[in-house]
Amino acid sequence: MIELYTWMTDNGYKARHMAEESGLPYVLKPVNLRNKEQFAPAFLKISPGHKIPAIVDTEGPGGQRITLCESGAILKYLGEKSATGLYPSDPVRRVAVDQWLFYGSATFTTLAQQFGHWVIRTTEDVPPAKKHYEAVLHDMLATLDGHLATNDYMAGGYSVADIAIYADVHVHGTKDIGLALFPNVKRWHDAIAARPAVVRAWTPY
Numbered sequence: 354m355i356e357l358y359t360w361m362t363d364n365g366y367k368a369r370h371m372a373e374e375s376g377l378p379y380v381l382k383p384v385n386l387r388n389k390e391q392f393a394p395a396f397l398k399i400s401p402g403h404k405i406p407a408i409v410d411t412e413g414p415g416g417q418r419i420t421l422c423e424s425g426a427i428l429k430y431l432g433e434k435s436a437t438g439l440y441p442s443d444p445v446r447r448v449a450v451d452q453w454l455f456y457g458s459a460t461f462t463t464l465a466q467q468f469g470h471w472v473i474r475t476t477e478d479v480p481p482a483k484k485h486y487e488a489v490l491h492d493m494l495a496t497l498d499g500h501l502a503t504n505d506y507m508a509g510g511y512s513v514a515d516i517a518i519y520a521d522v523h524v525h526g527t528k529d530i531g532l533a534l535f536p537n538v539k540r541w542h543d544a545i546a547a548r549p550a551v552v553r554a555w556t557p558y
């Protein structure tokens with residue numbers, strides 16, 4: 354059984370999105386960040402950096418119990434375990450999926466979170482930070498839009514690469530700055546948003 358430790362944030366939704374797409378049975382274990390539950394000693398054994406999402410798989414490789422944090426690693430793990438093709442076995446396709454999976458986890462979300470902090474959430478007005486992260490988010494959406502102009506999905510067919518990028522496009526692209534300037538991202542976003550697994554994954558709890 355897979356236990357999914359998560360909360361209603363971009364990275365948290367990525368893992369739940371993947372859990373729903375994988376078709377694997379899982380149990381949702383909310384970690385309320387507002388109540389600082391990520392610092393509970395039991396959770397730190399699963400995610401030493403006090404971050405959601407994280408999983409415990411009581412039937413991991415070789416029947417061993419495993420713990421895993423980092424959304425990108427979780428997407429890859431559940432993709433491999435479910436054999437859904439969302440993390441493809443073909444080595445050539447994997448190169449492209451890995452590139453955009455890492456772009457989503459390491460670049461896009463990390464910088465989008467800074468946009469969220471400096472432009473949307475902070476009560477302090479810091480104009481250079483605001484200007485910088487607005488430009489960064491526009492630049493990243495333009496990068497995605499250029500790629501999606503000639504590709505239906507980020508790396509061949511729908512994959513973990515799309516799942517790694519979708520959450521912050523949904524949160525910041527559609528809600529905070531709009532996708533009018535990025536029609537290819539909008540088409541891609543709306544196709545993913547309509548998937549039953551995504552509707553289930555983004556249901557608040």
Ligand SMILES: N[C@@H](CCC(=O)N[C@@H](CS)C(=O)NCC(=O)O)C(=O)O
Nearest residue numbers: 362363364403404405406423424425
């Ligand atoms: N690189 C990590 C980032 C995870 C992350 O930033 N988690 C945030 C919520 S989106 C969190 O748990 N913050 C609580 C904390 O840092 O105490 C991943 O992709 O999973």
